[in-house]
Amino acid sequence: MPDRNIEFGKFGASGIKGYEAAARQLDSLAGFITTPLTTRRGLLARLHYLTRTPHARQAARDAGLTVTDRTLQAWLEGRRNPSKRNLDKVETAYRTVRRHNVARYLLARLNRQGRGTRVEFHPLNQSQVDRPRQRVVSFRTLNVRHWDRIVEAWAAADSEALDAAWVSDATADLGSEWGQYEYVTNIGFAA
Structure with a gap:
């Protein structure tokens, strides 16, 4: 070619x-989350996806989200807001984990x-x-x-x-x- x-x-x-x-x-x-990450709802949806199980937390860490559990809990409760850099890490980790999770389903579907x-x-x-x-x-x-x-x-x-x-x-x-x-x-x- x-x-x-x-x-x-x-x-x-x-x-x-x-x-x-x-x-x-x-x-x-x-089927990524469509709510923008900059809104509270969008951030919470991504964080819940990344923290709902120990396996999901480990996958998020492997994908680059390296904040402590205490910081994640503060973000979830609304006591603190992530920085711009951490917002980018949350989005990157979310997309990486989501792609990994749906790849087998998409492969069978296609x-x-x-x-x-x-x-x-x-x-x-x-x-x-x-x-x-x-x-x-x-x-x-x-x-x-x-x-x-x-x-x-x-x-x-x-x-x-x-x-x-x-x-x-x-x-x-x-x-x-x-x-x-x-x-x-x-x-x-x-x-």
């Missing part, structure tokens, strides 16, 4: 990398006992590209049957591994047109 677009957007095309769009879709399937999941590739936006330089790129669908490496890389928040897994396990099945879908406007799953 040729190795990627070198100067994407040079003539005015816009879009995002396919693996980034897939990660966004997986994030939406994971693999569907070997039947796979239909993926929709919405092509990049070429409305700002001069007519002679526009490519003929159309909406495509493809049934992806192997999600193991994709979900594993997403759960680990490893962008490079996700990009490699997305290209080899999903877009490579598009045949010789796979490079046209390196950048897309959206990726949709029928999951």
